[in-house]
Amino acid sequence: MNAPNAPQVAPVFSTTNILEIRNLSVxxxxxxxxxxxxxxxxxxxxRGQILGLAGESGSGKTTLGHxxxxxxxxxxxxxGGQVLYYPPDDSxxxxxxxxxxxxxxxxxxQMSGKQLRAVRWxxxxxxxxxxxxxxxxxxxxxxxxxxxxxxxxxxxxxQERRERAQELLKFVGISPDxxxxxxxxxSGGMRQRAIIAIALALSPEIIIMDEPTTALDVVVQREIxxxxxxxxxxxxxxxxxxxxxxxxxxxxxxxxxxxxxxRLVETATRAELxxxxxxxxxxxxxxxxxxxxxxxxxxxxxxxSPPDLRETPAxxxxxxxxxxxxxxxxxxxxxxxSSSAETPQQLVACHLxxxxxxxxxxxxxxxxxxxxxxxxARSSLGTRRAVxxxxx
Amino acid sequence: xxxxxxxxxxxxxxxxxNQQLAALSLAADFASGPPKTPPVxxxxxxxxxxxxxxxxxxxxxxxxxxxxxxxxxxxxGRALALVGESGSGKSTIARxxxxxxxxxSGVLRFEGKPVTNDGRAALREYRRHVQMIFxxxxxxxxxxxxxxxxxxxxxxxxxxxxxxxxxxxxxxTLLDRVSLSPAEQFIQKYPxxxxxxxxxRVAIAQALAVRPKVILADEPVSMLDVSIRxxxxxxMSALKDEERLAFLFITHDIASARYFAEETMIMYAGQVMExxxxxxxxxxxxxxxxxxxxxxxxDPDRPEEAPFQAHGEIPSxxxPPTxxxxxxxxxxxxxxxxxxxxxxxNLGNGHWTHCFLYGEGNDDTAPAPPSASTSTTASAxxx
Numbered sequence: 017m018n019a020p021n022a023p024q025v026a027p028v029f030s031t032t033n034i035l036e037i038r039n040l041s042v043x044x045x046x047x048x049x050x051x052x053x054x055x056x057x058x059x060x061x062x063r064g065q066i067l068g069l070a071g072e073s074g075s076g077k078t079t080l081g082h083x084x085x086x087x088x089x090x091x092x093x094x095x096g097g098q099v100l101y102y103p104p105d106d107s108x109x110x111x112x113x114x115x116x117x118x119x120x121x122x123x124x125x126q127m128s129g130k131q132l133r134a135v136r137w138x139x140x141x142x143x144x145x146x147x148x149x150x151x152x153x154x155x156x157x158x159x160x161x162x163x164x165x166x167x168x169x170x171x172x173x174x175q176e177r178r179e180r181a182q183e184l185l186k187f188v189g190i191s192p193d194x195x196x197x198x199x200x201x202x203s204g205g206m207r208q209r210a211i212i213a214i215a216l217a218l219s220p221e222i223i224i225m226d227e228p229t230t231a232l233d234v235v236v237q238r239e240i241x242x243x244x245x246x247x248x249x250x251x252x253x254x255x256x257x258x259x260x261x262x263x264x265x266x267x268x269x270x271x272x273x274x275x276x277x278x279r280l281v282e283t284a285t286r287a288e289l290x291x292x293x294x295x296x297x298x299x300x301x302x303x304x305x306x307x308x309x310x311x312x313x314x315x316x317x318x319x320x321s322p323p324d325l326r327e328t329p330a331x332x333x334x335x336x337x338x339x340x341x342x343x344x345x346x347x348x349x350x351x352x353x354s355s356s357a358e359t360p361q362q363l364v365a366c367h368l369x370x371x372x373x374x375x376x377x378x379x380x381x382x383x384x385x386x387x388x389x390x391x392x393a394r395s396s397l398g399t400r401r402a403v404x405x406x407x408x
Numbered sequence: 409x410x411x412x413x414x415x416x417x418x419x420x421x422x423x424x425x426n427q428q429l430a431a432l433s434l435a436a437d438f439a440s441g442p443p444k445t446p447p448v449x450x451x452x453x454x455x456x457x458x459x460x461x462x463x464x465x466x467x468x469x470x471x472x473x474x475x476x477x478x479x480x481x482x483x484x485g486r487a488l489a490l491v492g493e494s495g496s497g498k499s500t501i502a503r504x505x506x507x508x509x510x511x512x513s514g515v516l517r518f519e520g521k522p523v524t525n526d527g528r529a530a531l532r533e534y535r536r537h538v539q540m541i542f543x544x545x546x547x548x549x550x551x552x553x554x555x556x557x558x559x560x561x562x563x564x565x566x567x568x569x570x571x572x573x574x575x576x577x578x579x580x581t582l583l584d585r586v587s588l589s590p591a592e593q594f595i596q597k598y599p600x601x602x603x604x605x606x607x608x609r610v611a612i613a614q615a616l617a618v619r620p621k622v623i624l625a626d627e628p629v630s631m632l633d634v635s636i637r638x639x640x641x642x643x644m645s646a647l648k649d650e651e652r653l654a655f656l657f658i659t660h661d662i663a664s665a666r667y668f669a670e671e672t673m674i675m676y677a678g679q680v681m682e683x684x685x686x687x688x689x690x691x692x693x694x695x696x697x698x699x700x701x702x703x704x705x706x707d708p709d710r711p712e713e714a715p716f717q718a719h720g721e722i723p724s725x726x727x728p729p730t731x732x733x734x735x736x737x738x739x740x741x742x743x744x745x746x747x748x749x750x751x752x753x754n755l756g757n758g759h760w761t762h763c764f765l766y767g768e769g770n771d772d773t774a775p776a777p778p779s780a781s782t783s784t785t786a787s788a789x790x791x
Contacts, residue, residue, distance in 0.1 A: 072633040203721050233493035234660065235718050238704035242716060260634055266708035290708060304634050306641075306667035308690060308707050315667070317638030321603045396587050397639075400646050 033102060034254050035061040035084070035222060036121070040097030042079050042088065051325045053079045053092070055278045058352070061222065063104075066248060066255040068269030068286075070262045070301070072322050076278040077258045081224045084256070085142050086124060086132060099124040101139070104221070138168055141215035145227040150211050151199040157185070157210055158195045164217045184213040187250075189243055205236035209243065216247065224256045229264075241268055263305045266290060274298050277323050277333035280352055284362040292381060294355040294364040296340045299384040314401075316392035332366070339387035344373045446520065447481035448654045449505060449538060449622045454478045454514035456500050460726065472725045474500045475678050476749070478514075480656075482622055487648060487655035489665035489686060491701070492675035495722055498658045501675075502624045505656065506540045507531060536566055539615035543627040545607035549599040555583070555610055556595045562617035582613040587643060605636035609643070616647065624656045629664065641668050662705050666690045671758075674698045677723055677733040679749060684759030695761045697734045732762070740765055 042054035054076045061067050071077040082088050084099050100121035144150045152160060161181040165172055182192035188209040199207055215223050229237040257269060265272050266286055273283040282295040293299045300318035320337040323329055329336050335345035344367050352365040356378055367373040392398045457471040475497040482488055490498040503509045516523040542548040549558060559579045569575035583591035586609040599607055615623055629637040645668060648655050657669050665672045666686045673683035682695040693699045703716050720737040723729050729736050735745040742764060750762045751769030762769055
């Protein structure tokens with residue numbers, strides 16, 4: 017971990033990037049107007065890094081995951097941007113046809129169907145939210161894993177495929193003799209492990225995990241998370257981990273990106289975010305989870321509810337809920353920028369960090385806390401609580 | 409015994425937890441302490457078995473052993489959290505208390521009197537006092553009816569409104585109480601026009617409309633967006649204090665149990681494992697399952713390489729393990745754990761557990777089921 021005023025950038029960022037998302041925008045066409053699900057999102061994934069993507073429902077986090085893998089279907093359409101994939105220099109793996117030379121990025125969004133087929137799974141795998149629906153209920157695990165190998169590695173013999181499938185199950189902590197099992201014979205946690213095994217089948221460089229543990233119980237969730245961390249160490253793949261549970265990312269991810277209403281509001285390393293979230297929304301999210309330790313005190317949460325994407329508020333989409341909002345927030349869209357000289361890589365989209373709008377010291381956790389508290393005290397619920405407390 | 413104690417207790421944990429407990433007693437917002445009033449609703453030795461529908465000659469009928477011998481009490485102005493993983497029987501208990509399920513055995517007592525099973529009128533009278541809030545606000549409201557309709561039904565059914573005008577006034581007051589303002593606008597909206605949090609507020613208002621004494625909330629916030637959960641929890645805790653409502657709060661999130669409820673009970677595979685004041689249970693967990701559950705909960709303050717050991721999976725409830733159902737996964741399992749389920753061992757300060765590591769569990773202070781009131785011990789349940 018860096019000291020707050022360490023001169024260097026956090027080591028996590030010094031690894032070269034494997035994926036760069038540049039100004040990506042996605043729209044959904046609907047009868048009541050277009051919904052801008054993703055707006056000018058730029059984000060980098062470092063080699064071997066776990067990038068956590070956090071946000072509430074409708075924030076665009078799943079849309080982003082699917083856009084990267086080009087899995088969006090109409091009415092969704094990618095309206096702009098690039099998803100650049102940097103193949104490794106010493107690549108011994110199958111390269112997409114017509115791939116440029118080493119070190120040259122390829123835009124996944126411009127790939128032909130043939131190139132895309134070559135990249136999917138062997139370079140970029142995806143683990144979906146519901147393990148129940150991702151596995152075929154009438155096929156044994158052996159044939160579901162075998163299918164992937166058959167499609168992408170036609171030269172493999174049946175015996176090799178079987179061995180590889182058993183090996184994969186062993187990697188994820190399932191006994192290889194379960195290879196003949198049908199999905200319904202497995203518990204929820206084992207199904208999720210099986211899905212991860214299938215994603216690993218071709219040793220991909222990037223795995224996108226879309227809420228892989230949301231439907232699981234806490235004990236199983238923790239087992240799966242530890243498994244992911246262990247596998248990542250062993251195979252050195254990069255992960256984009258999509259979740260609504262920020263507290264989980266603080267344990268797992270190297271870098272965390274927080275989304276709100278289709279835009280990125282903050283990206284930071286785990287340590288930076290823990291120490292000092294910069295965006296008022298990030299602070300609110302971090303303080304929306306009751307804790308297991310420390311004094312039990314009332315928490316305020318974030319007032320209001322997430323916006324309807326058909327009528328996103330002008331200016332900063334968060335301003336109607338923001339306790340720190342000031343004049344420019346309602347009219348001017350904040351651009352994502354470096355938050356401070358000490359944390360140049362902690363990027364934030366907020367006017368509080370823009371010297372043309374705000375002056376004076378940057379807000380601290382105490383400032384955020386006090387402002388959230390003020391808003392809560394003014395709310396109808398806050399006044400009611402005060403009455404109850406006075407009566408005591 | 410002492411050797412076992414040290415193996416389960418983490419000494420440093422205990423001291424830090426004690427300091428935190430000391431700090432806690434100063435927090436006026438969460439003034440708790442032992443209940444001063446008698447319980448409103450009690451469930452004594454509740455048991456629920458669901459028969460499986462199996463046909464054929466010579467097929468022995470199987471049952472799902474959903475809940476075994478659960479005893480709990482709800483007090484005015486206080487909340488009891490029921491924490492467990494899916495299949496632990498926590499929702500079944502709520503549904504038994506709501507009398508949506510009949511009891512396989514056990515007794516319900518409302519304000520000290522055993523609840524009897526005599527007909528629809530009595531059931532309606534019972535529900536005047538005991539209301540339920542469900543997990544999914546998207547399916548608990550009827551999409552073709554407005555908010556007004558949803559709230560007018562309980563008001564009419566329980567005779568709380570004599571005229572149309574009075575009804576409207578009461579609905580507006582209810583909407584205000586659940587912080588849906590401006591109430592005049594919300595009254596005519598339909599569920600599809602509301603967000604998840606707003607729908608859950610309507611569901612809460614619906615429960616409040618009958619002026620209940622007890623609210624059984626089955627995972628009321630787990631379907632909601634993270635930023636809204638606290639809002640709903642704060643609303644429920646304001647209502648709890650203002651109306652002296654007794655709350656049963658069912659959750660799988662042990663941290664929100666600590667936040668909302670004065671007392672917490674931990675369940676595993678239909679058996680009650682541990683219970684007591686929320687802070688004591690969560691900061692000084694005694695039962696190995698509670699310890700496992702807490703070590704698994706997301707916790708940003710956890711040291712990087714905190715050990716985590718879990719073996720096995722939640723057992724089948726059709727053929728559950730004998731004795732303590734946690735024994736196949738328990739790192740401290742002894743031969744006796746396989747034979748029988750331990751009784752309740754009191755650990756002081758209202759904290760108790762069912763575990764042989766802390767004793768035989770003979771000091772069961774839960775009252776025995778009164779033999780006279782067997783009327784609710786209905787024949788094996790059909791729901």
